[in-house]
Every structure is written in C-alpha cells, then in structure tokens.
Amino acid sequence: MSNSVKKPLYIYIAITITCGLFSFIYEHFSHNVYSNFIVYLFVIPLVLGVVPQLVALIYPKLAVGGSWQKTMHNFAIATLTAGAILQGIVEIYGTSTTFTRYYFEIGVALLALGIAMWIIRLRQAK
Amino acid sequence: MLVASSTYTLLDTFVFEQHYGTVSSSVASTESSDDSAAANSTSTTTAVKTYTENSTTIYVADIYLGAGQTIQTALASNTYGKNVTDTTSNIASSVDATVAVNGDYYGARNNGYVIRNGELLRSTKAGDDQEDLVLWEDGTMSIITESNYTAQELLDKGALQVLSFGPGLVIDSNISVTANDEVGQAMTSNPRTAIGYIGDNHYVLVVADGRTSESEGLTLLELAEFMHGLSVQQAYNLDGGGSSTMYSDGKVVNNPTTNGSVITQRSVSDILYVK
Numbered sequence: 548m549s550n551s552v553k554k555p556l557y558i559y560i561a562i563t564i565t566c567g568l569f570s571f572i573y574e575h576f577s578h579n580v581y582s583n584f585i586v587y588l589f590v591i592p593l594v595l596g597v598v599p600q601l602v603a604l605i606y607p608k609l610a611v612g613g614s615w616q617k618t619m620h621n622f623a624i625a626t627l628t629a630g631a632i633l634q635g636i637v638e639i640y641g642t643s644t645t646f647t648r649y650y651f652e653i654g655v656a657l658l659a660l661g662i663a664m665w666i667i668r669l670r671q672a673k
Numbered sequence: 674m675l676v677a678s679s680t681y682t683l684l685d686t687f688v689f690e691q692h693y694g695t696v697s698s699s700v701a702s703t704e705s706s707d708d709s710a711a712a713n714s715t716s717t718t719t720a721v722k723t724y725t726e727n728s729t730t731i732y733v734a735d736i737y738l739g740a741g742q743t744i745q746t747a748l749a750s751n752t753y754g755k756n757v758t759d760t761t762s763n764i765a766s767s768v769d770a771t772v773a774v775n776g777d778y779y780g781a782r783n784n785g786y787v788i789r790n791g792e793l794l795r796s797t798k799a800g801d802d803q804e805d806l807v808l809w810e811d812g813t814m815s816i817i818t819e820s821n822y823t824a825q826e827l828l829d830k831g832a833l834q835v836l837s838f839g840p841g842l843v844i845d846s847n848i849s850v851t852a853n854d855e856v857g858q859a860m861t862s863n864p865r866t867a868i869g870y871i872g873d874n875h876y877v878l879v880v881a882d883g884r885t886s887e888s889e890g891l892t893l894l895e896l897a898e899f900m901h902g903l904s905v906q907q908a909y910n911l912d913g914g915g916s917s918t919m920y921s922d923g924k925v926v927n928n929p930t931t932n933g934s935v936i937t938q939r940s941v942s943d944i945l946y947v948k
Binding site for chain 1: 675678679681682683685686687778781782783784861863884912914
C-alpha cells in the first residue's frame, strides 16, 4: 500500500470517526432537537475523503492528483464540514444566518476545481 | 482562515448586537383616564394557577382584560434588533407588567412578520406555511398564514401584535397539530410557552416546565390538548425550551431551564404582558 494513499486514508477515517462522535455528543445534549447537518456530518469526510482514497487504493492508476489538487480537495472537505457544523448549530438553536451558504458555495467550488485538476492530470497520464 | 470565518459567523449569529431602532413598549389604552368609575370597571384582572399533567408542571395565567385593554408586547431595551436580549423578568419589570411570558424570540431569526404595539418592524415572510399569531385592536386573537396576508395588510386591518413562531395549537376550537408536528425537529417533551384566547377579552398565558426530574415537559400535541381543555378558541405556541418563563407580581413563577439543567432565565428578545 502506497504511503501517499495510506496516510490520507487513515486521516480521513479518523476525521469521519471524529465527526460521528461530535454528532453523537452534540445531539445528546440538544434536548432531542435534531439537525440533519449534524446527524449526517460524518458523511462528508466519508464520501469525499475515505471513499476516493479507497478507490485509489484499489485502482492505483487513478491516484494521479498533484499537490495542488490534493490541497483543493482537502480545503473543499474542510469548508463543507465546517459549513455543516455551523448550519447544524444554527438550526438546533433555532436561529438563522446568511453566512453558512458561502461555506457550501465555496466548498462545492473548491471540490469542482479539485476534480477538474484531477481529470486533467488523469488525461495527461494517459 | 476557516477558523476565523467560523468564529465570526458564530459571533455574528449569537453575540454581536445589531440595533435597528427603538420601539414603543405599550399600546395606548382606549379607555378614558379621567373617568375613575369607568376605569375601575375596566381594570384587567389576572390569576396564576398551577396544573400537573403528563408529569409536567403547567402554569396558567388567567387574564380578563378590561375594556379597551389589550395583551401588550415589549422588546428587550425597547430596541428592535438582532441579539438584543434581556431576561423576561427584567423586561417585564421595566414596563410594570403584572403578568408576562416570553414571546417569539424574533431576534433569533431573520424572517417572519414582526408587528409590535401597532408598529411594523419586519415584513419578510418566514415561509408560505408559516402560521402567525395576530392580536387585533378589538381585543380578539387569530392565527393566520403568512401566504394569505402581507404584514402591511395585517397592520391595515388592525393588527396590534404579530408574532411569528408557532404553530397554531388550537384554531377555531379544534386542535390543529398532530403528534408529528414539532418546532424544528424537537420530537419530545420540552418546556413550552403558549397563549390562548377564550373569548370576550378572556386570555390565558401558559408556561410548562420541562427538562427536569420534577417536570418532564410537553410535546406540542400535549400542549394543544391542554389548551383545548382550557376551552380556548385559538391557541398559539410561542418560543419554548430554555426561553419558557412566566413572570407574575414581581417574580418568576416557573423554573426556566437554561442550558437544560440550570434553573435560570434565558435572555430573550421580547415578552407578552398585561398590566
């Protein structure tokens, strides 16, 4: 197993578990007021982090992203996760804010940029 | 950068005060102040009773408004704004209230109609399905849906107070919520605050304690059933949870549960009161 795949895989697994624990603890003290952004928080690092690393592990030829691509992808996951936490806190408290939409917009933009960079690298590799 | 922006977002949402303007803390009575005999016959009477239902302590302020009197509202610091808050008892004592309960905590949201003491403060809809409480200048109360009226139309029709929380619990003497209707996704028992209109200037303000070993709290359906049992024509759910507070004759009569366990008042944006 390549270190370039193994290390981020372990990190994303740790982040996924941490998000799950955070959700469990936060919801435990929220008097049964639920927000899907908190309940399903772990899905973000799981789907966008763990799954791609597992795919790269199974198909090593797909692991072609450069450092910039990886940085974009990591920032995207961090931004989306932060946005989901904030939106969940705001929803559980019963208030609202206009700021969290920017987290999702920027997160999706960074994610798209990272994917575009990965596709370009993949084509160059071929 | 992410930490800084997240910190700013939380501070903006929960801490930074934004003042949009000062407001009146009362509605002028329509009764004649120089007629002492008339004034005596039109004074408001209140009595607070305590009930225990569904393992919950419920406080009911039974209010007979004098002629020309209305249920009034007051904002923290007499200021309309975001994160401008004070305890229910502080706001109530500042306006010499006899009985008061917390309102809709309008400042926690950016949308939903806000009319207070005949002044239009916010006219943005919270949603087409949003049910609002309307207290009219003739002393009656109704529950409307924001999709059916603009805030200006309600003001023009004689709305003195419009609160945007909900949902309506009892509409035209029928329970209007089911076991699946909850505020946000609070699916279980919680502290609650509600207002009910029985008729002929007769109102009830209701607060249920919750989240303690002594008092479990009510679901919305249980609250609606309780209100229905008080023979109300209309009943409306106000901000609950840690906000639920009743003030009477200079003191807090219930056990507000800020942060879920500590018995202390949460600071809120606004109150409903009589004096």
